[in-house]
Amino acid sequence: MRAAVVTFPGSNCDRDMAVAIEQVTGTPPHRIWHGDSELPDVDLIALPGGFSYGDYLRCGAMAARSAIIPAVIKAAERGVRVLGVCNGFQLLTEIGLLPGALMRNIDLNFICRNVALTVDNPDTAFTRKFATRTTWLPVAHHDGNYYADDATLDRLEDGGCVAFRYGEPVNGSARNIAGITNAAGTVLGMMPHPERVVDPALGPNPGRPLFESLLESIG
Amino acid sequence: MRVNVTVSLKAGVLDPQGQAIENALGSLGFKGVSHVTQSKLISFDLDSTDADAARTQVTDMCEKLLANTVIERYDIALEQD
Numbered sequence: 001m002r003a004a005v006v007t008f009p010g011s012n013c014d015r016d017m018a019v020a021i022e023q024v025t026g027t028p029p030h031r032i033w034h035g036d037s038e039l040p041d042v043d044l045i046a047l048p049g050g051f052s053y054g055d056y057l058r059c060g061a062m063a064a065r066s067a068i069i070p071a072v073i074k075a076a077e078r079g080v081r082v083l084g085v086c087n088g089f090q091l092l093t094e095i096g097l098l099p100g101a102l103m104r105n106i107d108l109n110f111i112c113r114n115v116a117l118t119v120d121n122p123d124t125a126f127t128r129k130f131a132t133r134t135t136w137l138p139v140a141h142h143d144g145n146y147y148a149d150d151a152t153l154d155r156l157e158d159g160g161c162v163a164f165r166y167g168e169p170v171n172g173s174a175r176n177i178a179g180i181t182n183a184a185g186t187v188l189g190m191m192p193h194p195e196r197v198v199d200p201a202l203g204p205n206p207g208r209p210l211f212e213s214l215l216e217s218i219g
Numbered sequence: 220m221r222v223n224v225t226v227s228l229k230a231g232v233l234d235p236q237g238q239a240i241e242n243a244l245g246s247l248g249f250k251g252v253s254h255v256t257q258s259k260l261i262s263f264d265l266d267s268t269d270a271d272a273a274r275t276q277v278t279d280m281c282e283k284l285l286a287n288t289v290i291e292r293y294d295i296a297l298e299q300d
Contacts, residue, residue, distance in 0.1 A: 057284070061284065065284060099289075100289060106235050108236065147289070148289070
């Protein structure tokens with residue numbers, strides 16, 4: 001599996017993402033700068049967490065207009081897998097690869113803790129290797145309150161596009177949505193951070209199955 | 220001309236910041252306050268004297284960057300020099 005991790009000014013989970021991908025796949029990903037306009041030939045593009053451009057205007061709004069984004073969209077349209085975590089999820093909604101938007105957490109707090117999750121669709125390229133339907137992952141965000149209109153939410157649920165839900169209300173997200181895929185199941189955006197819990201040195205590794213799923217699906 | 224773009228959450232989209240402000244005003248004893256919303260004001264000079272052309276251009280700016288039309292609406296006000 002060949003992967004690329006895109007770094008924006010203010011990304012802060014890009015190294016964790018690169019380490020997680022390398023630990024699971026055995027191959028270090030390409031590190032791509034936001035100002036580049038071309039991507040190498042890859043099977044997976046990872047958009048990491050952080051605070052790109054200081055979250056100015058809206059989370060992900062500035063990064064969405066970066067030079068690299070047209071290449072990301074073009075690759076996604078070809079079916080290249082795209083994983084957006086936290087700020088990467090916000091970015092995916094800003095560039096229109098995923099529907100809806102991430103708003104300020106309902107209680108206005110920055111939430112930084114481990115949260116219970118359910119794997120709502122265990123049959124995606126990102127979720128097949130989860131051994132159980134319930135798991136947990138860390139979240140660390142101020143703007144993770146997923147919003148979409150009811151018709152869009154119905155379409156996501158009916159189409160199996162809800163990959164992860166919070167096990168309990170966390171941030172005000174509509175229908176407790178924590179992560180969604182596009183209709184084709186090739187693009188995943190999620191607020192929880194699987195890349196932070198992959199290294200065995202840090203204890204349990206509930207983030208690992210996500211990367212193992214990608215490895216199995218892509219080869 | 221001076222351009223003032225007000226970006227607000229669409230009606231029906233929950234505004235937790237507006238609600239927090241409303242609660243705080245109530246706890247300070249201000250009576251009769253309801254439906255508080257918080258908006259952003261983006262202002263800039265635009266080198267143009269044609270209001271129609273300016274409005275078209277600023278609308279394009281709103282659609283492409285200044286507002287996320289999934290959750291936000293925008294109002295454009297132009298002040299001629």
